[in-house]
Amino acid sequence: MNKILVTGGAGYIGSHTIIELIENTNYTPISIDNFSRSHKSTLNRIKKLTNKDVLNYEVNLCDLEDVESVFKENTDIVGVIHFAAFKSVPESVSDPILYYDNNINSLLNILKCCDKYGVNNFIFSSSCSIYGNVEKLPVTENSPIGIPESPYGHTKIVGEEIIKNFVKTTSIKAMPLRYFNPVGAHISGLNGENSLDKPNNLVPFITQSAAGILGELTVFGNDYDTRDGSCIRDYVHVTDIANAHILALKHLIESSTSSSYAILNLGTGTGITVLEAIDSFKKVSGIDLKFKIGEKREGDVAAIYSDSSKAKELLGWECKYNIDDMMQSAWKWQQQLLKK
Numbered sequence: 597m598n599k600i601l602v603t604g605g606a607g608y609i610g611s612h613t614i615i616e617l618i619e620n621t622n623y624t625p626i627s628i629d630n631f632s633r634s635h636k637s638t639l640n641r642i643k644k645l646t647n648k649d650v651l652n653y654e655v656n657l658c659d660l661e662d663v664e665s666v667f668k669e670n671t672d673i674v675g676v677i678h679f680a681a682f683k684s685v686p687e688s689v690s691d692p693i694l695y696y697d698n699n700i701n702s703l704l705n706i707l708k709c710c711d712k713y714g715v716n717n718f719i720f721s722s723s724c725s726i727y728g729n730v731e732k733l734p735v736t737e738n739s740p741i742g743i744p745e746s747p748y749g750h751t752k753i754v755g756e757e758i759i760k761n762f763v764k765t766t767s768i769k770a771m772p773l774r775y776f777n778p779v780g781a782h783i784s785g786l787n788g789e790n791s792l793d794k795p796n797n798l799v800p801f802i803t804q805s806a807a808g809i810l811g812e813l814t815v816f817g818n819d820y821d822t823r824d825g826s827c828i829r830d831y832v833h834v835t836d837i838a839n840a841h842i843l844a845l846k847h848l849i850e851s852s853t854s855s856s857y858a859i860l861n862l863g864t865g866t867g868i869t870v871l872e873a874i875d876s877f878k879k880v881s882g883i884d885l886k887f888k889i890g891e892k893r894e895g896d897v898a899a900i901y902s903d904s905s906k907a908k909e910l911l912g913w914e915c916k917y918n919i920d921d922m923m924q925s926a927w928k929w930q931q932q933l934l935k936k
């Protein structure tokens with residue numbers, strides 16, 4: 597069976613993508629994940645959900661020899677989805693070398709192996725954070741790339757440039773996917789975001805505050821120039837993001853017209869404010885979530901949301917889930933975690 601190598605397969609978006617690969621394609625996913633930022637138990641949850649064991653190689657992607665051994669052992673890999681990277685904005689600010697070393701070297705090693713072992717379909721996990729503070733909304737793939745908000749965002753900009761220049765010299769076809777704000781959990785509630793470190797992001801903070809794990813939620817600023825003063829983001833369900841990867845992969849592998857390099861935004865196109873997101877959570881959970889208004893968070897942009905019409909036109913990608921579904925699934929997952 598043709599294999600798809602998913603790096604970061606035990607991670608948030610990686611694990612949801614593996615589930616969709618198993619359930620909706622004839623490809624066999626294999627994973628590389630050293631559990632530096634994820635739980636080994638995530639692979640057990642995939643098994644429970646799909647009844648399939650996923651072969652995972654617990655190797656460091658920054659070790660070229662180890663990465664090569666995976667390609668040598670699996671000569672039927674036809675595509676790679678490269679999720680694995682460190683992704684905490686504040687951590688990247690406090691330790692930039694860690695981020696450049698890990699995120700860039702792991703990418704270089706994967707690309708070298710794709711070229712050496714003839715794996716010609718490559719999907720790269722990129723981010724809307726590369727747009728920075730945008731002048732014109734919604735954001736299209738041609739919107740100017742901003743000054744990176746952090747070394748994390750910079751590794752995504754550099755990563756895209758490396759791939760763009762690299763594919764010109766090979767027969768590899770590559771598609772960086774720029775996620776807006778992936779949130780939510782598998783609709784069954786049996787898989788979700790399970791980061792090793794304290795959440796920086798809004799939705800896991802909401803659910804952990806509601807569960808009594810974290811203290812009161814702070815809304816970072818309510819005097820932005822937006823409809824209710826809080827920041828606007830384009831939240832997109834993690835399963836919608838996962839399905840976009842499946843469509844992108846099929847497009848690269850099965851379409852004879854796919855180009856060697858195409859960037860796609862992945863967002864719903866709908867901007868939601870922080871206060872609206874909180875209201876959605878309160879509505880679907882029935883919990884009167886308490887929060888306080890705090891200072892603006894450094895690096896936050898007032899508003900960003902996508903124009904993802906290119907992904908619709910090229911891949912036929914459409915989002916199935918709205919903000920209420922995202923909050924409902926996130927809360928269902930949090931309650932599962934509480935049962936552990």
Ligand code: WQD
Nearest residue numbers: 685723725777796797798799801814815816827870893896
């Ligand atoms: C969303 C909004 C906060 C927490 C991040 C990364 C970005 C990308 C997507 C990977 C903001 C507000 C948050 C809280 C709050 N990740 N907030 N209280 O910053 O838009 O993007 O995830 O590619 O790189 O930066 O997401 O969830 O952190 O914040 O008020 O306790 O929620 O100010 O307006 P962000 P976020």
